[in-house]
Every structure is written in structure tokens, then in C-alpha cells.
Amino acid sequence: MKNMIILIAVFFFLFPFQILRGAFLIDVESGYVLSGYNDAQVPQPEGDRFSLTDDLKTDGSIFGRLELGCNFSERHNIETLIAPLKLKASGRLEKDISFLGTTYKAGSDVDATYRFDSYRLRYRYDLHKTEKTVFGLGLTAKIRDAEISIQDKNSKSTKLNTGFVPLINIHFKKKISDSIAILVSGDALAGGPGRAEDFIIAGLFDLNETWTLKTGYRIVEGGADVSEVYNFTALHYFVAGIQLHL
Numbered sequence: 233m234k235n236m237i238i239l240i241a242v243f244f245f246l247f248p249f250q251i252l253r254g255a256f257l258i259d260v261e262s263g264y265v266l267s268g269y270n271d272a273q274v275p276q277p278e279g280d281r282f283s284l285t286d287d288l289k290t291d292g293s294i295f296g297r298l299e300l301g302c303n304f305s306e307r308h309n310i311e312t313l314i315a316p317l318k319l320k321a322s323g324r325l326e327k328d329i330s331f332l333g334t335t336y337k338a339g340s341d342v343d344a345t346y347r348f349d350s351y352r353l354r355y356r357y358d359l360h361k362t363e364k365t366v367f368g369l370g371l372t373a374k375i376r377d378a379e380i381s382i383q384d385k386n387s388k389s390t391k392l393n394t395g396f397v398p399l400i401n402i403h404f405k406k407k408i409s410d411s412i413a414i415l416v417s418g419d420a421l422a423g424g425p426g427r428a429e430d431f432i433i434a435g436l437f438d439l440n441e442t443w444t445l446k447t448g449y450r451i452v453e454g455g456a457d458v459s460e461v462y463n464f465t466a467l468h469y470f471v472a473g474i475q476l477h478l
Contacts, residue, residue, distance in 0.1 A: 255302070255303045255304075255477065255478070256300075256301070256302050256477075256478040257299075257300070257301040257302070257303070257311075257475060257476070257477055257478070258298075258299075258300055258475065258476040258478070259298070259299040259300075259301065259446075259473065259474075259475045259476075260296070260297070260298055260299075260473055260474055260475075261295075261296065261297040261298075261299075261446070261450075261471050261472070261473035262294065262295060262296050262297075262471075262472060262473065263294070263295060263469060263470045263471045263472050263473075264292055264293070264294060264295070264469075264470050265292060265293055265294075265295045265317065265319070265467055265468065265469045265470075266292045266467070266468045266470075267284065267285050267290040267292075267319055267346075267465065267466070267467055267468075268285070268453075268465075268466035268467065268468055269283065269285050269286075269464070269465065269466050270283060270284040270285050270290060270319075270321075270346060270463075270464075270465045270466075271283050271284075271455075271462070271463065271464050271465075272284065272331075272380055272461070272462065272463045273461070273462035273463075274331055274332055274380065274391045274460075274461050274462070274463075275332070275459060275460055275461065276457075276458070276459050276460075276461070276462050278330065278333070279330050279331055279332070280327075280328065280329045280330045280331070281462065282327075282329045282331075284319075284321045284344055284346055284380075285321075287323065287325065287326065287327070287329070288321040288322060288323035288342070288344055289321060289322060289323050290319055290320070290321040290346070291319065291320050291321070292319075293317075293318065293319055293320075295316075295317060295469065296316070297313065297314070297315040298313070298314045298315075299311060299312065299313045299314075300312050306358075306361065307357055307358040307359075307361055307368075308355075308356075308357060308358075309354075309355065309356040309357070309358065309368065309370070310353075310354070310355055311352075311353075311354040311355075311356070312351075312352065312353050312354070313350065313351070313352040313354070314350075314351055315349070315350040315351075315352075316349045316350075317347065317348045317349065317350075317467070318345065318346070318347045319345070319346045319347075320343070320344070320345060320346075321343070321344040321345075321346065322341070322342065322343045322344065323341070323342065324339065324340065324341050324342075325337070325338050325339065325340050325342060326338060329382070331382050331389050331391075332389040332390075332391055333389075334382075334387050334389045336382060336384055336387070340384045340385075341384065341385075342382055342383065342384045343382075343383050343384075344380070344381060344382045344383075345379065345380070345381045346379070346380055346465070347377075347378060347379040347380075348376065348377075348378045348379075348465070349376070349377040349378070350374060350375070350376055350377075350430075351374070351375040351376075351377070352372050352373065352374045352375070352399075352419070353372070353373045354370055354371070354372040354373070354401055354419070355370050355371055356368045356369065356370025356371075356401050356403055357369065357370060358403075363407070364406065364407040365405070365406050365407070366403065366404070366405045366406075367403070367404050368401075368402075368403040368404075369400070369401065369402060369403075370400075370401035370403070371398065371399070371400065371401065372398070372399040372400070372401045372419045373396065373398060373399075374396070374397040374398070374399055374419065374428070375394070375395075375396055375397075376393070376394065376395055376397060377394050378392070378393045378394070378463075379391065379392050379393070380461075380463065391461060393460075393461060397421070397428055398421065399419035399420060399421045399428060399430075400419065400420060400421055401417075401418070401419050402416075402417065402418060402419075402420070403416075403417040404416045404417065405417070405436070410438075411437060411438040412435065412436065412437055412438070413435070413436040413438075414433075414434075414435060414436070415432065415433070415434045415435070415436055415446070415448070416431070416432070416433050417431070417432055418430050418431030418432060419431075425456050425457045425458050426454065426455055426456035426457065426458075427453075427454045427455070428453075428454035429451065429452070429453045429454055430450070430451075430452045431450065431451055432448055432449070432450040432469075432471065433448050433449055433450075434446050434447060434448025434449070434450075434471060434473075435447055435448060436475075441477065442476065442477055442478075443474065443475070443476060443477075444474065444475040444477065445472075445473070445474055445475075446471065446472070446473040446474065446475060447471060447472050447473070448471050449468070449469065449470060449471065450468075450469035450471050451466070451467070451468060451469070452465075452466075452467040452469065453465065453466045453467070
């Protein structure tokens with residue numbers, strides 16, 4: 233329900249730009265995501281640092297992402313993104329783990345959940361734009377809605393975290409033939425107690441003027457090191473998608 237409300241709001245937000253006869257884009261991604269590493273400690277320093285990929289086994293998962301965009305006045309772009317993610321982990325602990333004040337004993341069978349839903353609103357200006365090449369820079373406002381939880385047969389502990397992160401957007405697209413292009417695009421920022429990167433390298437294959445197929449690889453990496461929580465994660469996305477140009 234929350235995602236649907238956001239999506240409706242986004243359509244109403246982008247509608248005025250369509251009046252200006254801007255080009256409208258719907259970009260849908262899916263595929264398979266694997267966790268490279270996922271280290272957590274909640275809180276610091278009282279909790280124990282553990283790995284959802286080494287101390288437990290994290291299963292891969294099908295994912296979905298939806299991006300809506302509008303290009304207007306040739307070089308200006310407004311885009312919004314909904315990118316939910318939930319991964320499940322399980323295993324038998326080889327050591328005691330203290331998480332949010334609860335100690336999960338060595339030898340216990342535990343289940344864990346890692347959820348990281350991302351909502352973004354982005355403005356980008358295309359500094360260089362020709363028939364074959366586009367290069368742009370922009371600013372992205374990101375809202376994260378995250379959760380790490382652990383449970384055994386007796387207890388369950390859940391850490392929720394919602395916050396705002398400003399990011400820098402980089403976008404490069406190069407046509408290598410009439411119907412094929414290479415895309416490198418993403419959001420990133422590093423500094424202070426944390427960092428965040430989300431980049432894709434993909435091939436774009438135009439079926440016609442309206443439909444484009446997309447396939448490639450996306451990496452999402454980052455986290456924060458603060459007293460409330462320590463968590464750094466790397467996620468590997470194998471992407472297939474389709475774009476609708478209106």
C-alpha cells in the first residue's frame with residue numbers, strides 16, 4: 233500500500249512536465265541479487281559484530297525496481313525510484329552473538345532478515361548531449377527504510393532504521409550502433425561515518441522507438457558506522473529490464 237501511494241504521488245508530480253512535452257520514461261528492472269558481504273553490530277560497542285553471509289547463509293533473491301523519469305527542455309531530467317529489497321539468512325551459530333541486548337547462544341539455529349527499501353527523487357542536468365553520447369551530473373534525495381532482525385525459537389530482535397541520504401548522480405550513455413548503447417549510471421557519496429554507492433553497467437537494445445531491453449550488472453555497496461548501528465553491505469545484482477519511452 234505504501235509503495236502504491238508513492239507511485240501515484242510520483243505520477244502526479246511528473247504530470248506537469250508531460251504538459252511541457254517532455255519525454256517520459258518507465259524503467260522496470262528485475263533479476264537475481266546475491267549478498268557479497270553483510271556485517272552488522274547493534275549497538276556499538278555492546279553488541280557483537282557478526283556476518284549474515286559468513287556466520288549465517290544468506291539466500292539470493294529475485295528483485296524488482298521501478299524508475300520513472302521525465303526529460304524536459306532537452307537537458308533537464310527529473311527521476312524517481314522505488315527499490316525494495318529483502319534477503320533471508322539462516323544457520324547454526326558457532327559463537328554467542330549479542331544483538332540489541334539479547335544474546336543468541338552458540339549452537340542455536342537462527343533466522344535473520346535484511347531489508348533495505350530505497351526511495352529516491354533525482355534531478356540531473358546533461359552537461360554533454362549529442363545524438364550518440366549523453367553525460368550528466370545530478371543530485372539525488374534518498375530515503376532508506378531498513379531492517380535487520382534475528383530470531384531463534386525463544387526470542388526475536390529487530391532493528392529498524394529510516395533516514396535521509398543525499399547522493400551525487402553520474403550518468404553516461406554511449407550509442408555504439410543505431411540500436412545498441414552502453415549505460416553507466418548511479419548514485420554515490422562517501423564521507424563521515426558512512427558511504428553509499430549504487431551503480432549499473434548495462435547494454436541497451438532498442439526494439440523500436442518505444443521499447444528498449446536492458447541487461448547488465450548492478451552493485452550496491454555501503455553502510456554506516458555509528459553508535460546506534462554498524463552495518464556495511466555489498467549486493468550484486470544481475471539485471472534484466474525493459475524501458476518504455478513515451
